[in-house]
Amino acid sequence: MVSTQIKETNHAVAVVSLGNSQVSLGHPDESVTPKPNIEDEVEYPDGGSAWLQVLACHLINAMACGYGAAFGIYQLYYTETLKLPASQISWIGSIQIFINNLVCTVAGRLADAGYARETVLGGSFIALLGTFMSSLATQYWQIFLSQGVCTGLGLGLMYMPTVTVVTSYFKKRRALALALSTAGTGTGSIIFPATVQYLIPQIGFAWAVRCAGFVALTIVIIVNVLLKPRQLPKKTGPMVDWLAFKEPPYVIFVAGTFFVYWALYFGYFYINTYAITVASFTPTSAVSLLLIMNAVGVPTRPVIGYIADTYLGPINAFILSTLSLAVAFFAWITINTPSTMYGFAIVFGVTNSAAQAAFASGLASLTSNPVKMGTRFGMCCTILALATVAGPPTAGAIIDYCGGQYLWAQVWAGLVSVLGAATLSVARYKVSGAKLMVMV
Template sequence: MVLAHDDDKKPQHAVTVTPLSQSDGSLPHIDDGEAAAPGSGGSSSGDGGDGCEYYPDGGAVAWRQVVAGHFINAMTGGYGAAFGVYQLYYTESLHLPSAQISWIGSVQIFLNNIMCTVAGRLSDMGYARETVLVGSTIALLGTFMTSLATEYWQIFLAQGVCTGIGLGLMYMPTVTILASYFKERRALALAISSAGTGTGSIIFPAVVQYLIPRIGFPWAVRCAGFVALFIIALANLFMKPRLVAAKKKAGSLVDWSAFREPPYVIFVTGAFLLYWALYFGYFYINAYAISFASFTPTSAVSLLLITNAVGIPARPLVGWVADAYLGPLNTFVLTIVSLAATFLAWIAIATPPTMYAFAVLFGFTNAAATSAFAAALAGPKSGLSKDPAKMGTRFGMCCTILGFATVSGPPTAGVIIDYCGGRYVWAQVWAGLVTFAGAATVAVARCWVSGAKVKVKI
């Protein structure tokens, strides 16, 4: 169909929309551009002038993209969560300091975030599927090469560098694709997609942990690689970018105009503070349980699995609340506050039962905060990514900046712990205060967009 306008009101950039499938809810693709210019036309789903003419907000094809995003997040988020198992094996087999081994996982996470700027820009240029396919290939190559590695430098290049680059290329396109299909249900769609992090965080650690004693490390890693191959194949099969545009020429990798917009800059600063402290919990929950709550190294692994499992239902729940009641930005602020309180509550944990309770609480609050982050940055009313044609670029820029937070946060906590003679209390205080500061900073960005109004769904 053609979006019709009166002749005397026809916008300068007319958009022709062709239905892909009537049975799939007439999901359109745009023939002469990715989206109309902001404010150039109406929207059949109540477009707020953010530049996209029509949002299906449902249908078979749209929800299939959510499933594809869930699978990709299982790789990009879940595969990295398995590094705690690798850390234990490498420390025992290579007889190297834990700090040196941890650089493999830290570099993987760092490159995962850094590559988001490249992947986001490629997605905005119309290469979303190609970017995911290339990233999938690189990530699988790194995984299978890890199974063949026997020395530190080989493992570092395969698992740290190669896999990190591949995972970074895979993640970003899913956000831009989902944002083009959903508006009113965007937070829920992104939350269900990001719940894949919890799914992968259970599957990959369990596969490696329980197969190493039975078939050895190389084949355990290969089995994880075959699982990853199955997941990635389904994701690439299901993925269908909605805005099929003529491939745009390469432009600036960074949208520098975003740094002249105070709400975006303030929001990114708040998110940086959140992610600076976030991985302290992931990296140290097992070590703390062994040192202060009478856990064995084997039983401590269960804490990480519990933390990741709780995040699976938490993310869709938070997305539904954001869409139906609070709005993504408001939800993001509240979830950061809850995570900050959890970090401070960690100070009182000293027994196995309370340690398990903390694992559940931390799993819920950190999953809620990270899920709300994506919805807040991509929210149609937040004003942080107004132009859909620049959604991937801006989101990727933010993730790249967060990469420096994730790579420096755990070492910062480690320095504090070492300075305090192995006690965690001041590191826990640091994490709580930094996270509270992140919540306050994001609240400033929220007020900048909506004004000092409390009862505003944004």
């Protein structure tokens, strides 16, 4: 009777026993031995109590992203009270978003190392400090430091761990879970500007901002009760995963996203001032456009997440969403009446939110090792920081150069978005080749 047995030694030598004889096969050829997919070795709940983590991360995004996306209301107030050029005021919001993204490499690495909860807690404290200090600020430099620098730092530390937490609980429904998590951007973008705008006539700007701070404090308490990061197998590693920059799909994807985010916040920052100067809106009625734009984004994100999971694939969804965003920017050129402004707010809110939701799931699909998810996301967001800090001031400079006309700024945003979609298409080609009818 012949028996076959495979034994492994510390030197990875395979030995086959044939009866009483043993034949050493030597070292297996590593070049032909497929490396196991680490993600396949991890069990994912993909539902149940894991949805509580999605809720917690939704609330984190309500602060971390929703606060920044609502800067349009502050842009309008600061422009009127400080009497400074729009491009100079927009630097406050741009620096806030810049620092938010800049610290993501550090926050992502901390989350991967098992300190997601501590990172969120520390970021919460810093963000609240910046919010309450901005309520005391009366000069440009004070607002810049409190709302731009301090708040941006805190929000960045809060945001990045959400990606690590959600992706550690979900695999099959990852795009949907990430979309529901990032939908918090829309929730926060409704809560914070509404709180500030509608309380200003009643209690003044300073106390309106403080009330927004108390709302943020409530969110922080709920988040830190619900958040329970899942500890995946991990090992120490560098702050930056330099090997990722040797992967063409990752590098090209990051480049395409850079172009998308260069133009992304233009609409959020300038829709209020555009409505007032071009479409005869009052300051109060103009705020309703921002609220509508953010409100329609809340259901859009889970819808695009479901479509990406079920029909298109995350990268395909990101490309199509970016193209639709470019169309919205070009369509903005023709908008000049109150009724068309409301229609544009809906279209822009849907397309913008779809692009942001698809970005997260698209980048996650390029990361097979869940232990490196936060690090690779953080690296990308740090690069995107340069795009977000340059975008609104670039648009503002174009508007100021054109004597207050928005035409060429709108053309610039549309062209940059098309360039982003084209670059993302190259990344898709690197993943799937020339095949069109395939989920990627």
